[in-house]
Amino acid sequence: MRQTCIFSGSSHPALVEAICGRLGQKMSNVTLGNFSNGETRVEIQTSVRDQDVFIVQSGSGQINDNIMELLIMIQACKGGSAKSITAVMPYFPYSRQSKKKTHRGAITARMLANLMYVAGVNHLITIDLHASQMQGFFKCPVDNLVAEPLLSKWLRMNIPDWQDAVAVSKNPGGTKRVTSMADALNISFGIVTTDRRRTNGMLSMQGSAIFESMGTDGTNDRAALEGDAEEAEARIISNAGFREHNFAQQQRQQHAPRTNGEMEGLHHRPSSRHRAVTSGLSPTVRTRLNTLNGNGESPASPSPLSRSTRPESVGTEGSISEDVARLGLLRTQTAPGIEQPPHDYDGYEEAEGEDDGDDRARDVITGRLIHGHIVEDDFPSPSLSVRSGSIQGGIEQRESRSSEDEPLPDPMMQSFMSTTSSRMQAPQHGLGGTGDATASDEEEEEALKDPYIESTVTLVGNVKDRPVLIVDDIIDKPGSWIAAAETVVKRGGATKVYCMATHGLFGGNSLQELDMCEEIEAIVVTDAFPIPEEKRRQTKKLIVLDVSGLLAEAIRRNHHGESISQLYQHFD
């Protein structure tokens, strides 16, 4: 291309090499380095007067240095009388900080957009912005390319049974991204949502007297009951046909976690009736399900206390309704926004036993998540174990933290707080996910790591015996991916899990943790964000797709003034 210069920042020279290779052009010469005091030093070595300048800079471990370098390069080209300056940022740094998350939080992405503007950028090319609304932060045109066609192509080439696959979003915020992919490939989709809940928060919501008795029952009956829940679920799920996703389903996905939360206290209540229902299952099924059970707790270690109190709970009034809650088969027939009182479930329950014809409830599966891993339904909740005084391996240390230690939000305050702080309670949107594309991943990760927080994970959609694609834009920390993978495999019965994302940031030793997760078959990312060679060597599951073609074409078309809309279409 005539009258163009392509400069590479220091973050991702390999990608720029590939782009230049495709464009048949040499990378323009620039000297990058540091002054001895650490200030970034840029020297543009070729004339840029009246040229179209493209500066390619992604992120890396030294992200702030990369940003300064890019800004200085833009400034230098501007000062060198370039005709136009296009920043090509395959990964847009700080894109996760695109709204005020906390009080007085900074909207760093907008600030970065402004900084680039004052440095003198005329155009921006990027891939899969975390929230596409961010294009509005810029005063200059933004081409937000999509890597979805690339990921889809890989899928069709490399997964033989891709037509059976289910695209799953690991949080409601990413639903739009997933439905778009599902629609493009004409496959089904599902959602995994995590309902964050501090176990102590439960205390304020439940009557303490009820709670005490539940604590005893719940922990004690674990040994006898392990596996039952899964059996029952598996039985019902297997009958359930998957239905086309529709508006109603999206509503339910919003609604289910909330009602779950209400019923959560009842999950631990065992029941004799439930055993009666499931005892007819063949032993082989039982064994198989047992092996699928959570890794949190060994079923072979019943607490000595457990047997003694068990009979007391048998046949008690109300166990019927608790059964349902325990199974996690929640039905939501009301419109979203109307809270269903827990009593309603009693009424449904009678029908549930005989009537398997209503398939709406079956698409929703719940599980419990403690410390980022799926646990059995009767795994003692952290605060339960404190109350009931049972001593389980790996739980004792939690006792030191009593419920009183923690500053609990006043129950009266909660609605007030939730309007201002997403940390207290995630905002709920009327529709599935377009509103909150930047759902606080970091906070979610923190919650997953915190052993004192128990989450309820809800899977919407049928993934039984199908491969699952968990799709999002960024893979950074592994917690939510592993939790989602375990959910779809252990709870939903999926065959394989593929984690797909555009940007593989892989913070910390995320890649190793993902590699160790048995449920995950492969991790598919693009090289928009540089993945160092030594990280790539750590795992065999990682597949890196090349985006240089996409970027090169966008650059070429921009230079020649051609439309880039074809780059958004899927190709074969």
Place this chain on the structure above:
Amino acid sequence: MATNSIKLLTGNSHGQLAKLVSDRLGIELAKVMVLQYSNNESSISIGESVRDEDVFIIQSTEPGNINDHIMELLILINACRTASARRITAVLPNFPYARQDKKDKSRAPITAKLMANMLQTAGCNHVITMDLHASQIQGFFNVPVDNLYAEPSTLRWIRENLKVKDCVIVSPDAGGAKRATSIADGLDLNFALIHKERARPNEVSRMVLVGDVRGKIAIIVDDMADTCGTLVKAAEVVMEHGASECIAIVTHGILSGNACEKLNGSQLKKLVVTNTVPHEEKKKLCDRIETIDISPTLAEACRRTHNGESVSFLFKHAPLD
């Protein structure tokens, strides 16, 4: 009702200086959490309300992670701006990228201008800095810039620690002559100048001394000591010309690279720096470094700015400790 009171914030760069300033002002530092995402993006949360307050943000930079500190500062400013602070003053004891202030080569970036634009874009209303490498940088801003001087503190240090009559002030380069003459005038002393021919940044070539240093204590003054190549070479030159001893007083002791080793092997008896840049670690490596505390000047500038008093008093006078 919240009155328009003063809030002092700081990033990760120089907690010690911020503490000194806050003690001097008699206020607590505002609670700020500065974290890094796993991919090294900085994340800020400000722990108390700044609505309608007069916010001062102190951020220095030190070699190694200058850009992180700059981003931190910008995010802090932006967070306060979006949190409805009435006025945001960035206190930058040493202005980063101050040396890249002109297009000295084809296509060289004017990064100092970029810094100025960035600070304003982030939402900064006022800048307080100290001993700018070139005062013209003030003109890069469309907001007020108070360029404080460490000179009054320096003069006091010389008076308190040296026999003034035996001294001579030496400027290590022609650019610093103005600073040297100003100090020499303040002390009523003679001054000398070293002319150097610089090939590349941070590399020093031939040096010529103009003036008489024989039998005197030569005080080399400069605005910053980076790799210390200039200072060490200048010290050799003045000693060759018969100075009895040689010390250096600089405002910004950046001391990057192997500056400490260079100092240890040099003819410089002392290097006196202000605490605009954190250098506690460097002091352990080199016992010739002494510190002048300029936090009273910064604190006084903050106080005067907040109360709408004149700052120009500080250009000539150092507040008493």
